[in-house]
Amino acid sequence: MNLKIAVLPGDGIGPEVTLQAKKALYAIGVVYDHEFVFEEALMGAIAIDKTGNPLPEQTLNLCLNTDAVLFGAIGDPKYDNNPSAKVRPEQGLLKLRKELGLFANIRPIKPYNALLDSSPLKRHLIEGADFTIFRELTGGIYFGEKKLNEAGTIASDLCEYSEEEITRITHLAFKAAQNRRKKVTLVDKANVLETSRLWRKVVKKVSQNYPDVLLDFLFVDNAAMQIILNPKQFDVILTENLFGDILSDEASVITGSIGLLASASLGNKNALFEPIHGSYPQAKGKNSANPIASILSAAMLLEHFGLHKEAKKVYEAVEKAIEYNVVTIDLKADSKFGTNEVGDFISNVI
Amino acid sequence: MNLKIAVLPGDGIGPEVTLQAKKALYAIGVVYDHEFVFEEALMGAIAIDKTGNPLPEQTLNLCLNTDAVLFGAIGDPKYDNNPSAKVRPEQGLLKLRKELGLFANIRPIKPYNALLDSSPLKRHLIEGADFTIFRELTGGIYFGEKKLNEAGTIASDLCEYSEEEITRITHLAFKAAQNRRKKVTLVDKANVLETSRLWRKVVKKVSQNYPDVLLDFLFVDNAAMQIILNPKQFDVILTENLFGDILSDEASVITGSIGLLASASLGNKNALFEPIHGSYPQAKGKNSANPIASILSAAMLLEHFGLHKEAKKVYEAVEKAIEYNVVTIDLKADSKFGTNEVGDFISNVI
Ligand SMILES: CC(C)[C@H](C(=O)O)[C@@H](O)C(=O)O
């Protein structure tokens, strides 16, 4: 297979980890005789520094015209702590999600056996946990109108959802559930929010097409608690943009490190793959960031193109690294392996 | 001291647990020679059933003219699963918070020594954890304009904040931090939301009045993870309404049960005290709900009126119940004690 892949390393630890994902894909290409052509482009704080624009036209065009996007991370504290910055790195990612129509962000949560004791949660609670979060990615408060009055004393963000936006991701979530344990939990705040009530109504309606799948509801506050108390109760969690952002970072604790969690963002035409961790600027350039989330994002990319045995190979190589303790310090405080060594080990095993 | 206390038992397990809080307050009154006069009123689903209004005029007037409100819980599944219900129980609570101007909701999180092994989190992570969440309670997306188009296909909720709303709770949070470990962590999503950027700006400004307090920032997704990974890092968490709702339910896992967590909602004139758990309809009328959160809310009420030794007495009685294992099934699966027995034990110890 020939695939043209846009690579956006982004900010902070993004470049270091993305490099390891590229190495893994390269190894897969060699072993299975595929041609993966990578083209790098700028996005995020680094793109602002170099071009003034967090998502330069050229980057967007590249992404629109490739088979898939491999993305690193975005964000820089110099913008976070400057509330009045007009241009910010995250705008680049949000615009890219929107322009590529990546409405579904899929985040699988499943602990590795060898890491069951690395979680802050007790082992018996997480052993056997296996769920996937379907987060709506191009709607809600992320994209609604933002206002700040001239005096700078009143601000607002609009959270908006349409039936159509809810319907399309709901179908994906139910289809995924059909291939899993056949349960969808809609997380919302329907006792307070109008948008959540629309979600409930639409999801109920769509669920009628999937009589073999059980539909369940949970308020987001309760869900934030249940994910820790009893993660095994979940199969597919379906939720809106902001709740999905919060709950998936939270759920990362089940696996022992957010450095293990990958995600796929899918639209009707395009697809983007990224680790769920952020740019983690403190670790930048230290060869200490965990590359596994990025490598697993590459595996999700392979799966997306039907390359299942190739993806499996990557998963197995990652498992081997974990099994042999070839991991970064987030998983083993006294580890002598860095980003590069873990990445090398994994691509060598492939 | 004479105190007139409005009691709103509300829905689900609300009435059962509130009764135990009243018993505890009554016992304190006898021992310390205070006169607490209770007046009950309707709110929530039960108020809708009886009057059509989740917050009847009479209830509101009572609350406006008492020293404090003791509240149980609100909510009923028959409304949750009916997205088109026009009147809903939660409107009663939200309206009450607004009308009483209860802008600050204070939720202390601290595990009991005897329960360190009841948490889903590993003991060493939570031993010594002790933080308080300051949740803004009368602004944000809870109270912004809600819209649904006529076709019922597009919904929206507006999240709005003003400098003034942010300033007043920020002062409370910093004052609390001065009496604690002198650290405030503002939780927001300033990389995406305009309101969060206003929060950051205003909180920074207010913080200048408290040079002895350290101010720290965390994005809400990261905060949801950090609360589990390393809860000891927090002293005072300051945040907006919806984030506070989510994070405080989540943080309840540190204590082993949400049935242990109380809260105080304060305004300039009024004060309301409530457990943070909800109406938990499945347990209604079963004498199985944990009354401790409600009893601790009563203790927070006592503290609010400067009755510190009385509050301490309540805290000690609760600790004794926990120490002697006189607890409900959420804390000890095979417990033979119910709501009433735990409540009786505590008021007898007082
Ligand atoms: C960087 C930020 C805008 C982003 C988000 O909130 O969506 C990130 O947290 C994520 O989850 O991908």
Ligand SMILES: CC(C)[C@H](C(=O)O)[C@@H](O)C(=O)O
């Ligand atoms: C019942 C509901 C409206 C309420 C809220 O979301 O504020 C509850 O969850 C709480 O935390 O007090």
